[in-house]
Amino acid sequence: MTTTNTEKTISPDQQPPKMPGALPLLGHMLEFGKNPFDYMMRLRNTLGEIGEFRMFHQKMVLMTGPEANEAFFRAPDAQLDQSQAYKIMTPIFGKGVVFDAPPHKKDQQLKMLMPVLRDKPMRGYAQVIVQEVEEMIANWGDTGEIDLLEFMKELTIYTSSHCLLGDEFRYELNEEFAKIYHDLEKGVNPLAFVFPYLPLPVFRRRDKARARLQELVTGIIAKRAQKTEKSEDAFQLLIDATYDDGSSLSAHEITGMLIGTIFAGHHTTAGTAAWTLLELARRPENMAQVLDELDTHFGVDGEVTFQSLREIPVLESVIKEVLRLHPPLIFLIRKVMQDFHFKDYTVKAGKYVCASPRVSHRIAEVFPDPEKFDPDRYSDARQEDAKPYSWIAFGGGKHKCSGNAFAMLQLKAIFSILLRRYTFELINEKDSYQDDFTQMVVQPLSPCRVRYVKRKNINEQAAESIAQPDGQESRQADYGFTIQIDKELCQGHATCMTEAPELFQVDDAGNLTVLQEQPQLDLLFKAQQAEKYCPTKAIKIKLN
Numbered sequence: 196m197t198t199t200n201t202e203k204t205i206s207p208d209q210q211p212p213k214m215p216g217a218l219p220l221l222g223h224m225l226e227f228g229k230n231p232f233d234y235m236m237r238l239r240n241t242l243g244e245i246g247e248f249r250m251f252h253q254k255m256v257l258m259t260g261p262e263a264n265e266a267f268f269r270a271p272d273a274q275l276d277q278s279q280a281y282k283i284m285t286p287i288f289g290k291g292v293v294f295d296a297p298p299h300k301k302d303q304q305l306k307m308l309m310p311v312l313r314d315k316p317m318r319g320y321a322q323v324i325v326q327e328v329e330e331m332i333a334n335w336g337d338t339g340e341i342d343l344l345e346f347m348k349e350l351t352i353y354t355s356s357h358c359l360l361g362d363e364f365r366y367e368l369n370e371e372f373a374k375i376y377h378d379l380e381k382g383v384n385p386l387a388f389v390f391p392y393l394p395l396p397v398f399r400r401r402d403k404a405r406a407r408l409q410e411l412v413t414g415i416i417a418k419r420a421q422k423t424e425k426s427e428d429a430f431q432l433l434i435d436a437t438y439d440d441g442s443s444l445s446a447h448e449i450t451g452m453l454i455g456t457i458f459a460g461h462h463t464t465a466g467t468a469a470w471t472l473l474e475l476a477r478r479p480e481n482m483a484q485v486l487d488e489l490d491t492h493f494g495v496d497g498e499v500t501f502q503s504l505r506e507i508p509v510l511e512s513v514i515k516e517v518l519r520l521h522p523p524l525i526f527l528i529r530k531v532m533q534d535f536h537f538k539d540y541t542v543k544a545g546k547y548v549c550a551s552p553r554v555s556h557r558i559a560e561v562f563p564d565p566e567k568f569d570p571d572r573y574s575d576a577r578q579e580d581a582k583p584y585s586w587i588a589f590g591g592g593k594h595k596c597s598g599n600a601f602a603m604l605q606l607k608a609i610f611s612i613l614l615r616r617y618t619f620e621l622i623n624e625k626d627s628y629q630d631d632f633t634q635m636v637v638q639p640l641s642p643c644r645v646r647y648v649k650r651k652n653i654n655e656q657a658a659e660s661i662a663q664p665d666g667q668e669s670r671q672a673d674y675g676f677t678i679q680i681d682k683e684l685c686q687g688h689a690t691c692m693t694e695a696p697e698l699f700q701v702d703d704a705g706n707l708t709v710l711q712e713q714p715q716l717d718l719l720f721k722a723q724q725a726e727k728y729c730p731t732k733a734i735k736i737k738l739n
């Protein structure tokens with residue numbers, strides 16, 4: 196059971212155990228900086244659910260596991276202060292905005308964002324996202340290659356800005372805007388915890404980018420002021436919003452909050468989208484299940500709506516499992532303002548405490564076989580995430596991600612379109628399956644290139660490959676499995692395929708055609724049916 200300040204008076208002033216190996220001045224900075232996840236995992240394995248390390252002079256206490264997470268997330272702001280720890284965002288969001296604002300102002304500013312990230316406005320977002328995805332892939336053709344992360348970054352900046360900021364902001368976006376965002380993201384660096392304004396090129400580019408973005412945003416605010424017709428988007432909601440005392444947000448605050456919202460949702464969602472496709476591309480079985488669900492649910496041209504996106508549990512579980520293994524925020528930080536107690540330990544005021552979604556998600560007692568990608572964990576029968584504060588990719592408590600529903604909507608809408616149009620194959624699997632820990636928001640290491648092929652073409656290829664029994668050599672389908680037809684055994688398709696007449700048609704010459712060209716009959720399923728119904732067992736399907 197969790198022991199919190201309020202439940203028990205702690206008598207011994209026992210400090211959390213410390214990690215060995217701190218260097219003079221640097222502390223554990225070098226090890227941590229090299230790979231923060233490896234380091235935190237090592238700390239958990241060495242010291243357990245609470246342990247201390249040092250970044251330069253700063254003492255940090257890492258807390259992991261459901262009980263420690265609960266204590267972390269439920270502590271009041273006056274004791275564990277989020278703002279203090281996120282001061283590194285001040286150069287990006289602006290002075291006096293969100294994490295730099297006094298607590299009562301910060302709470303009100305965050306509250307002003309809530310109406311646009313929930314409920315009613317969400318219903319319109321699904322269409323906007325679908326439209327953006329369709330536009331992004333309009334010129335893809337039958338086949339090609341993309342860098343997955345770059346693609347997702349571009350797509351999600353369009354989807355989130357279009358949904359949250361409205362049409363005119365979306366259509367004024369250009370390459371300059373993308374570059375500004377890139378420089379802001381690069382400016383979020385662990386070094387900024389200690390020296391936020393060090394004259395490094397990366398921080399100089401960050402500050403320049405922020406100033407330029409404010410110019411652009413302020414220009415749009417001014418244009419809107421001259422229009423008689425009012426927009427109905429987050430931008431307008433912020434223009435119209437008032438504090439409890441009736442005063443309005445300043446242009447500087449609006450700019451900062453818009454940056455903050457887009458920023459909070461952009462890189463986190465892009466990384467998750469890229470990881471989702473990377474994981475699915477490596478796992479034909481999971482991909483087949485997702486395709487089956489999407490094809491069944493949406494059909495060929497089924498409309499992707501807010502409601503229909505709520506009814507695809509297989510894809511939802513896949514995204515949840517991606518977020519378990521690859522949470523973009525691998526650690527969350529609070530500054531201890533008043534001594535904080537957890538079980539038998541006291542963390543002294545002045546230190547920082549961290550929770551780590553990534554480490555907590557890999558505790559075998561909570562998620563058995565934790566490295567295994569297994570979306571079935573969330574099934575009704577298993578419910579491995581049922582224990583409170585075990586699955587914390589979106590954080591928890593008062594500061595739980597306010598954009599979580601919007602993020603899930605975006606991800607589901609994106610894949611409801613992409614996966615029904617194209618299949619994806621990793622070009623260099625080994626290189627494309629790594630996290631980039633050099634950024635505070637962890638994403639797949641770029642480049643992570645994939646080859647895409649229009650699904651209809653894949654189906655035609657399957658028909659061809661199965662129709663030619665002299666293809667004794669194995670045929671590599673672009674889908675993560677191999678079809679082998681043994682010429683010695685094969686007695687002609689006309690015999691074996693009659694068992695599945697609704698799926699295959701054989702002409703007089705023995706050539707086979709796959710029926711039902713609609714995408715819901717996916718390649719793997721067809722191939723497995725062929726294997727199943729071949730009486731001579733000439734067809735073999737091997738998952739790669």
Ligand code: HEM
Pocket residue numbers: 277305308312355456457459460461463464467518522523524527528587588589590591593594595596597598599601602
């Ligand atoms: C997969 C995508 C996302 C992930 C994994 C994610 C994760 C998180 C986490 C872990 C926190 C808590 C931080 C803490 O406790 O210190 C958080 C907070 C927040 N997120 Fe997200 N987020 C995502 C997408 C979004 C989106 C799309 C938006 C908005 C458009 C958004 C807006 C926010 C805001 C405003 C907060 C601050 C909440 C508060 O302090 O009251 N996030 N997010």
